[in-house]
Amino acid sequence: MTDVAITSTSTRSDVVPHGRTRAIGVLMIIVGVFSAWAFGLGSVADAHSAFTFTPVNVSSAVPWSLGQLTVLTRPTNLVLALLMIGLGVEVYVRRPSAPLVRFSIVAALFLIALLFWACRTPGPAQVPFVNLTSVLIGSSAIAMVLIYGSLSGVMCERAGVVNIAIEGQFIAGAFFGSMIDSTTHSFLLAALVGALSGAALGWILAFLAIRYLSDQIIVGVVIVTMMSGLSSYLNLQILTPYPNLNVGNIASNIGVPLLDKIPIIGPTLFNESGFFYLMAVLVAAVSFALFKTRWGLRVRAVGEHPQAAESVGINVARTRYRNVVLGGTIAGVGGVAFMATQGQFQVGYTSGLGYVALAALIFGRWKPSGAVVASIIFGLSAYLVNALQSYNVPLSSEIIGMFPYIITIAVVAGLIGRVRPPAADGVPYRRD
Amino acid sequence: MRVELRGITKRFGSFTANDAIDLIVEPGQIHCLLGENGAGKSTLMNIVFGLMRADEGEILLDNQPVRFSNSGDAVRRGIGMVHQHFMLVPVFSVAENVVLGFEPTKSLGRLDRRRAHSEIRALSEKFGLEVDPEALVENLPVGLQQRVEILKALSHDAELLILDEPTAVLTPQEIDSLMDIMRSLADDGKSILFITHKLKEVRAVGDVITVIRQGKIIDSVPPTRSEGELASLMVGRDVNLKVTKEAVHAGDPVLELRDVVVRDDRGITVVKGVSLDVRSGEILAIAGVQGNGQTELVEAIAGLRRVESGTITLGGRDVTNRTPRQILDAGLGHVPEDRQRDGLVLSMSVEDNLVLNTSRRAPFARRGTRNLAAVTANAEELAQRFDVRTTSVKSPTGSLSGGNQQKVIVARELSRPLTCFIAAQPTRGLDVGSIEYVHRQIVEQRNGGLGVLIVSSELDEVLALGDRIAVLFDGGVMGVVEPTMSREEIGMLMAGVGPS
Numbered sequence: 001m002t003d004v005a006i007t008s009t010s011t012r013s014d015v016v017p018h019g020r021t022r023a024i025g026v027l028m029i030i031v032g033v034f035s036a037w038a039f040g041l042g043s044v045a046d047a048h049s050a051f052t053f054t055p056v057n058v059s060s061a062v063p064w065s066l067g068q069l070t071v072l073t074r075p076t077n078l079v080l081a082l083l084m085i086g087l088g089v090e091v092y093v094r095r096p097s098a099p100l101v102r103f104s105i106v107a108a109l110f111l112i113a114l115l116f117w118a119c120r121t122p123g124p125a126q127v128p129f130v131n132l133t134s135v136l137i138g139s140s141a142i143a144m145v146l147i148y149g150s151l152s153g154v155m156c157e158r159a160g161v162v163n164i165a166i167e168g169q170f171i172a173g174a175f176f177g178s179m180i181d182s183t184t185h186s187f188l189l190a191a192l193v194g195a196l197s198g199a200a201l202g203w204i205l206a207f208l209a210i211r212y213l214s215d216q217i218i219v220g221v222v223i224v225t226m227m228s229g230l231s232s233y234l235n236l237q238i239l240t241p242y243p244n245l246n247v248g249n250i251a252s253n254i255g256v257p258l259l260d261k262i263p264i265i266g267p268t269l270f271n272e273s274g275f276f277y278l279m280a281v282l283v284a285a286v287s288f289a290l291f292k293t294r295w296g297l298r299v300r301a302v303g304e305h306p307q308a309a310e311s312v313g314i315n316v317a318r319t320r321y322r323n324v325v326l327g328g329t330i331a332g333v334g335g336v337a338f339m340a341t342q343g344q345f346q347v348g349y350t351s352g353l354g355y356v357a358l359a360a361l362i363f364g365r366w367k368p369s370g371a372v373v374a375s376i377i378f379g380l381s382a383y384l385v386n387a388l389q390s391y392n393v394p395l396s397s398e399i400i401g402m403f404p405y406i407i408t409i410a411v412v413a414g415l416i417g418r419v420r421p422p423a424a425d426g427v428p429y430r431r432d
Numbered sequence: 433m434r435v436e437l438r439g440i441t442k443r444f445g446s447f448t449a450n451d452a453i454d455l456i457v458e459p460g461q462i463h464c465l466l467g468e469n470g471a472g473k474s475t476l477m478n479i480v481f482g483l484m485r486a487d488e489g490e491i492l493l494d495n496q497p498v499r500f501s502n503s504g505d506a507v508r509r510g511i512g513m514v515h516q517h518f519m520l521v522p523v524f525s526v527a528e529n530v531v532l533g534f535e536p537t538k539s540l541g542r543l544d545r546r547r548a549h550s551e552i553r554a555l556s557e558k559f560g561l562e563v564d565p566e567a568l569v570e571n572l573p574v575g576l577q578q579r580v581e582i583l584k585a586l587s588h589d590a591e592l593l594i595l596d597e598p599t600a601v602l603t604p605q606e607i608d609s610l611m612d613i614m615r616s617l618a619d620d621g622k623s624i625l626f627i628t629h630k631l632k633e634v635r636a637v638g639d640v641i642t643v644i645r646q647g648k649i650i651d652s653v654p655p656t657r658s659e660g661e662l663a664s665l666m667v668g669r670d671v672n673l674k675v676t677k678e679a680v681h682a683g684d685p686v687l688e689l690r691d692v693v694v695r696d697d698r699g700i701t702v703v704k705g706v707s708l709d710v711r712s713g714e715i716l717a718i719a720g721v722q723g724n725g726q727t728e729l730v731e732a733i734a735g736l737r738r739v740e741s742g743t744i745t746l747g748g749r750d751v752t753n754r755t756p757r758q759i760l761d762a763g764l765g766h767v768p769e770d771r772q773r774d775g776l777v778l779s780m781s782v783e784d785n786l787v788l789n790t791s792r793r794a795p796f797a798r799r800g801t802r803n804l805a806a807v808t809a810n811a812e813e814l815a816q817r818f819d820v821r822t823t824s825v826k827s828p829t830g831s832l833s834g835g836n837q838q839k840v841i842v843a844r845e846l847s848r849p850l851t852c853f854i855a856a857q858p859t860r861g862l863d864v865g866s867i868e869y870v871h872r873q874i875v876e877q878r879n880g881g882l883g884v885l886i887v888s889s890e891l892d893e894v895l896a897l898g899d900r901i902a903v904l905f906d907g908g909v910m911g912v913v914e915p916t917m918s919r920e921e922i923g924m925l926m927a928g929v930g931p932s
C-alpha cells in the first residue's frame with residue numbers, strides 16, 4: 001500500500017495570501033494601541049516603576065551591584081507601545097515574508113510594558129521594586145522545562161509522529177524523579193529513571209502509532225490522561241503515607257567560573273542547575289544532528305516523505321521508533337528538571353506545560369533554535385502570570401495565561417508567514 | 433545482470449494485479465514493458481525493487497534467488513529505479529535527494545555537502561542531465577524533477593535499471609539523450625527494464641517488447657512490429673493513433689492574457705509579459721522547452737500563483753489574482769501539471785475526487801448536506817465513460833495506477849460546464865487507448881464552442897491538437913504559428929531563434 005498514504009502537498013510561498021501578512025500587522029498595531037491605552041494611559045502621570053538587578057539569593061557571590069532604576073511608567077510604556085505600533089505598521093506596509101521576528105519582539109515588548117504597569121507606584125501592587133534579575137531567573141526555569149518539552153516534540157515530529165504525550169512524560173519524570181531523588185539524594189539517578197519512564201511512554205506511543213497505525217493524537221491524549229490518573233493514585237497510595245519518598249529537594253546551582261559574575265545574565269544563564277546546562281547541550285546536539293548529519297537527513301526524509309525514504313532503504317518504522325523513544329527520554333528528563341526547580345511532587349503541578357511546549361514547537365517552526373526563542377517568550381509570560389498574582393493587580397492571571405496560546409493560534413493560522421510542519425507529521429505509514 | 437522473474441503474483445484484496453508473471457531480462461538488454469493503464473507494470477517493478485512483496489513467485493538475479501526485505505537491499509544488489517511518481521522529498525535540495533540513503537559523510541556523521549554537490553555535478557555532466565544541485569526540489573518544474581529522479585537512479589552504477597515512465601514529462605531532446613544513455617549503458621552490459629506509453633520510443637530503443645494486459649503477460653515481440661500492431665496488442669482492439677479534427681470555427685476570445693508577468697518561487701520573473709487570446713471553439717497549444725515559463729503561466733491563470741502585472745480575462749470577466757475557487761467557478765477547467773500535488777487528494781476516494789470542485793453545488797449538495805447517492809452515481813458514470821480502472825469508486829485514489837489517476841482529473845474537469853479548458857500535460861502517463869479517448873473528448877468540447885489551452889512537452893500532441901501554436905521561449909511568446917509549420921521551424925522557435 002505504499003502508494004496510498006498521503007504524499008506531501010506543499011503550499012508554495014506565493015499561495016500564502018498577502019492579506020494574511022497585513023492581518024498580522026493589524027494585530028500588532030492593535031496590541032500596541034491596547035498597551036498604550038492600558039499600560040501607558042492606565043497609569044497616573046506621576047506613577048513610576050522601580051527595578052533592582054542584584055539577585056537576592058546570590059547577592060553575596062556577585063561582585064557588583066547595579067542599584068535601582070526608576071522610570072516614569074506612563075512615558076516609558078507609551079514609548080514601548082509606539083515601538084509596537086511602529087513594527088506593526090512596518091509589517092502592514094512592507095509585508096515582509098517572515099514577520100516572525102518582529103512579532104516576537106512585539107510580544108516581548110508587550111510583556112515588559114505589562115510588567116512596568118503592574119509594579120507601578122502609586123498603584124494597586126504595593127511592590128516597592130521589582131527585581132528584574134529574579135524575573136529572568138524565574139522565567140528561565142520555566143523556559144528550560146519548555147525547551148525540554150519542545151525538543152522532545154522536535155525529535156518525534158521531525159520523524160513524522162506527533163507527540164501530544166509530552167505532558168504525560170513530564171508527569172512521569174517528575175513523579176519518579178522525586179521518588180528517586182528523595183531516596184538516593186542523587187539527581188543524576190533521578191534523571192536516569194525519569195528518562196527511562198519518559199522513554200517507556202514514548203515507546204507505548206510509538207508502538208501504537210507505528211504497529212497499529214492508531215491516531216497519534218488520540219494515543220497521546222490517552223497517555224496524558226493515564227499518567228495524570230496514575231500519578232494521583234500513586235501519590236495517594238505511596239507518597240502521602242511515606243512523605244520521605246517525596247521530600248522535594250531543589251537541585252543546587254553550579255556557577256560557571258567568571259561568566260556567572262556578569263551582571264544580570266550571569267545569574268540567569270551561568271549560575272544554574274545541571275539540568276539547565278544539559279538542556280543547552282541538548283539544544284546544540286539536536287540542532288546539529290538534525291541539520292548537519294546523515295542521521296538528521298534521514299530522519300527528516302522519514303518525516304517529510306516516508307515512501308521516498310523507504311525507496312532508498314531507510315527503515316521508516318525503525319527511525320520513528322527510535323526518535324519517539326528518544327523524544328520521550330528528553331521529555332522525561334524535562335519532568336525531572338521541572339521537579340528539581342519546583343520541589344515536591346504534587347498532583348497536577350505540571351499544569352499543562354507539556355502542551356505549552358508543543359505550542360513552542362509550532363511557534364519555533366519545528367526547529368530547536370526556534371523552540372528556544374518561543375520557550376523564552378512563553379516562559380516569561382508564564383512567570384509573569386505567577387508574579388502578577390502576588391502583585392495583586394486587578395487583572396485576571398488567566399487572561400495573561402492565555403497569552404502563549406493566543407500567539408500560537410496566530411502562528412498556526414498562518415498569520416505570521418508560512419509555518420509548515422513536516423509533510424508526513426502525524427500520518428501513519430503503512431508498508432505494503 | 434540477468435534477471436529472471438518466476439510466477440510473480442500480487443494481489444490487493446481480491447484483485448490480482450500481477451498474475452503468475454514470468455519474465456527474463458538478459459544482460460545488455462533493453463526490455464520494454466507495454467500495457468494499458470492499470471495493467472500492473474508499476475506493481476511488478478515495485479516488487480523487483482523490493483518496495484512491495486509478491487504473494488507468490490521468486491526473483492533470480494544472475495541465477496541466484498533473492499529476497500529483498502527493503503529497497504536498500506535492492507540498491508545494494510545493483511538495482512536502480514526511476515519511479516513513476518517521483519520519490520523525491522520536496523523540501524530537500526536536489527543533492528540531498530540524490531544522495532539520500534547513501535550519503536557521503538565527514539567525521540561525526542556530518543553530511544559532506546560539498547562532496548555531494550560535486551558528485552551531482554559530475555553525474556549531470558556525464559549524462560548530460562543538467563540540474564542545479566542546490567535547488568530545492570519543490571521549486572523545480574516536473575520536467576526537472578524527472579531529471580533528478582533519473583540522476584538518482586543512475587548514481588549507484590546500477591546493473592539493472594528500472595525506468596517506470598521516465599519520459600512522460602521530458603522534452604523530445606531530453607528523451608533522445610535519455611535513450612542514448614540507455615543504449616550506452618546496455619552496451620556496457622547493464623540490463624534495463626523500460627516502461628513507457630510512447631510506442632515510438634519502444635520501437636526506437638527496445639530489444640524485446642513484453643505486453644501485459646490485466647496482470648498477465650500477453651506476448652513478447654520484437655521491436656520491428658508496427659505501432660498499430662503494438663497498440664492493438666496492448667488494448668486488445670484497434671486504436672486510432674491519429675487525431676481527426678473538423679475544421680476550426682473560432683469565435684470570440686474566452687481567455688485573454690494581456691502583458692502577464694509572473695515570478696517563480698525564487699522570485700525570478702519567468703513570465704515576461706505574455707499576451708495571448710484563446711478563442712471559443714479553438715485549441716491553442718503552447719509549445720516550449722520545460723522551464724520557459726509555461727508552468728508558472730498556467731498556475732497564474734488558475735489562480736495558484738500571483739500575477740505581478742497584466743490582466744487575465746476569462747469569459748469577459750477580469751479574474752486577475754482571484755482565488756482558485758472564483759476562477760474555477762467562472763468556468764475554468766484545469767488539469768495541473770503535477771497531478772498528485774495539485775490535482776488530487778490521494779487519500780480520498782475516487783468519487784470524492786471526482787466532485788472536488790463541484791461538491792458544494794447541486795446535485796452533490798443540498799442546503800449544506802451532501803447528496804452521497806449523486807456523488808456515487810456521478811463517479812460511476814464518469815469512471816465508465818473515461819475508462820477509469822478501479823475496483824470500486826470508493827477506493828482511495830492513491831491506490832489507482834498513475835494513468836488512472838490522470839483520468840480521474842480529466843474526467844472531473846471535462847464533466848462540468850466550462851468556458852475555457854486549460855490543461856498542462858493532459859495525457860501524461862495515459863496509454864494509447866486513453867489518449868485517443870481524451871483527445872477526442874477535447875476536440876469534441878472544442879467543437880462545442882469551448883476554448884482550449886493545451887501545454888505539452890510532447891510536440892506530437894501539440895501538432896496534433898493545436899489549431900494554433902504559441903511557442904514560448906524565456907518567458908515570452910516567440911510567435912503564434914499554424915500547425916502546418918514544420919517541426920524543424922517550430923523547434924527553432926522553441927530554441928529562441930526567430931524567423932529570419
Ligand SMILES: Nc1ncnc2c1ncn2[C@@H]1O[C@H](COP(=O)(O)OP(=O)(O)OP(=O)(O)O)[C@@H](O)[C@H]1O
Nearest residue numbers: 001444449469470471472473474475831833834835
Ligand atoms: N496499493 C494498492 N492498493 C490497491 N490496489 C492497487 C494498489 N496499487 C495498485 N493497485 C491496483 O493494481 C493495478 C495495477 O496498478 P499499476 O500501478 O501496477 O498499473 P500500471 O500498469 O503501472 O498502470 P499505469 O500505466 O497507469 O501506470 C491497478 O488497477 C491499481 O488500481
Ligand SMILES: [Mg+2]
Nearest residue numbers: 474516833834
Ligand atoms: Mg504505472
